[in-house]
Amino acid sequence: MENETLIKPNIVVDMTGQVCPHPLLGAKRVLDDMKTGEVLLLKSDCPGTRDDLFSWAKATGNEVIHSEKQPGGATEYFVRKGKKAAIAPNVTLDVTGLICPGPVIEARKIFNTMSRGQVMKLVSTCSSTRDEVGTWCAATGNVLLETQETGPGVWTFFIRKG
Numbered sequence: 001m002e003n004e005t006l007i008k009p010n011i012v013v014d015m016t017g018q019v020c021p022h023p024l025l026g027a028k029r030v031l032d033d034m035k036t037g038e039v040l041l042l043k044s045d046c047p048g049t050r051d052d053l054f055s056w057a058k059a060t061g062n063e064v065i066h067s068e069k070q071p072g073g074a075t076e077y078f079v080r081k082g083k084k085a086a087i088a089p090n091v092t093l094d095v096t097g098l099i100c101p102g103p104v105i106e107a108r109k110i111f112n113t114m115s116r117g118q119v120m121k122l123v124s125t126c127s128s129t130r131d132e133v134g135t136w137c138a139a140t141g142n143v144l145l146e147t148q149e150t151g152p153g154v155w156t157f158f159i160r161k162g
Helices: 024-031 051-062 101-113 129-141
Strands: 011-014 039-044 065-070 075-078 093-095 118-126 143-151 154-160
Touching: 011 024, 024 039, 024 051, 024 075, 024 118, 039 051, 051 065, 051 075, 093 101, 101 118, 101 129, 129 143, 129 154
Parallel strands: 011 039, 093 118
Antiparallel strands: 039 075, 065 075, 118 154, 143 154
16 A cells, blocks of 8 residues: 555646535546546545545546544545446346336346345436436445446436445
8 A cells, every 4th residue: 555645636626615426526627637546635624525535436447545533623535546346247238129117117126136235237217217227226225336328319227226
């Protein structure tokens, strides 16, 4: 592990005084324009930033390499930009052409056979699936990791079984 005192950030973003989710959104906007391996120093005094930032970093392939509480209540987070990790699904379910609520019903059947933590890639052309997947995940404890429009009217969802 590198010595925290030697970490030199490429960019500093001071979000003290901002409430969540603004510190995370500010960090994301800046990191989007940074090169892989560069380091962002995010300063925030919002107590929710820690959980938001660590969860977001894990999901996006970025890395919080050090955090330290500062006098006055702010915390400094050093975030290294990484390449977004590709999500490797355990199961792929292509329900293109099936109308709602069919895609979620079929996904639920497959989820019943999956283990906790496994990931499903769900492909759908029903425009209502975007709303239904989010509602279903919230109601069941499953986690919607990512939503992509992979073609005109074709949506791909990566869902982790909770």
